[in-house]
Amino acid sequence: MNNNFEELQSKWDNNKKTIESQPSTFNELYKLIKSKERENYFFYYGTISTLFITFVVIALFLIYVAPVKAMLSRLGAGLMLLGLLFRIGIEIISIYKAKRINNTESTLKTAENTINFHQFRKFIHQIISPIIIILYTAGFYMITPEFSLHMQLWNIVLIDVSYVIIGVILFIVIRKGVKEEMGKLREIMRLRNELIE
Amino acid sequence: MLKNNNTLFESVYDQHHPMVLQMCLGFVKGDSSTAKDLSQEIFIVVWNNLSKFKGASSYKTWIYRITVNTCLQFVKKDGKVKTVPTTEIENKASVAEDGSTENNNIPQLYKAIGELNEVDRLIIMMVLENQDYDCISEVLGIKPTNVRVKIHRIKKRLEIILKSNNNE
Secondary structure (H helix, E strand, C coil), rough: HHHHHHHHHHHHHHHHHHHHCCCCHHHHHHHHHHHHHHHHHHHHHHHHHHHHHHHHHHHHHHHHHHHCCCCCHHHHHHHHHHHHHHHHHHHHHHHHHHHHCCCCHHHHHHHHHHHHHHHHHHHHHHHHHHHHHHHHHHHHHHHHHHHHHCCCCHHHHHHHHHHHHHHHHHHHHHHHHHHHHHHHHHHHHHHHHHHHH | HHHHHHHHHHHHHHHHHHHHHHHHHHCCCCHHHHHHHHHHHHHEEEEEEHHHHCCCCCCCHHHHHHHHHHHHHHHHCHHHHCCCCCCHHHHHHHHHCCCCCCCCCCHHHHHHHCCHHHHHHHHHHEEEHHHHHHHHHHHCCHHHHHHHHHHHHHHHHHHHHHHHHHHH
16 A cells, blocks of 8 residues: 555655746736635625615605605505615625635535535525515505506516516516525535544 | 736645646546646635645645535536546557656546545545645545554555556
8 A cells, every 4th residue: 555655645745846937927817816706806895786776776766756655655665675774784794604614624524614604695585585575566556556556557567477476576586596505515515424433 | 916816826826726727637537628627726716825825834735625625616516527548548648658748657546536426536646746644634524543554444445456456
């Protein structure tokens, strides 16, 4: 066993010498670091910005463009806005958990933080997102009776039908998200088990 | 300040890049383009955390931790590590025989290491880098005794792989 391993060791050392003789390419690396920083920024704050802009647009629309007066509509508007605010809060927690995955810690600790993060993401996709969508949908349909007083029937039908289509697309996106998180969880749990077994 | 950071980073890079790239090559079974991407990913993590390095361990141990974690996260990202087909490995070997500076046995080296599971691959590469049980245990976050048992098991498995590869 030792002879074979020594042979392997010698091949390993020889190859390292070949790598050592290659020149360093810092410019390429610095460019990559800059682009990665931008990518990370969008990864962390892209979703929050989109949700926040949606929240502001809907709030401004309901306050200034089409202020709802009926109690049912106001309740509906509240549910829609509350759902979005709740989703923004969840996204902030998610970023906090993602930032806790620190590759400078031990492998076991990093694996545990990663599992924790993906379990949280799975929980969001499986439980929180559907609840938010239900709240948002309920709010949306609570507003439509008051809107129907000021709009033609075909407009209301068009809005309602298009909302169902959006709902189906959202369902598919959420399902895909759950599957992805499950896949990542399985992989990282397998690696953690390999580490501790 | 930025210039100091760059100088420190470049010095850390020059000292540890061969080790990191070699480990990446072993991890991705000799796929040089993936290994290059992976090693760049590792040095991006190094760059982002260099100012937070407190010196609780040596730079080498710290970089091993980043290397091992980034390699394992690559498995999560891709579902599994891309494998280089045996024919491709053989082709690379024949190219090397045609007069390039590459060591002829390199593809076989990565092929043998690549037949181990991901965690074992990283452990044996740290052994090949002459790291002791304490260092490997610090990187992985498991007990040194556990590391010793694992290394013994991996060496046995590697022996079987090397024997079967030699018989092919």
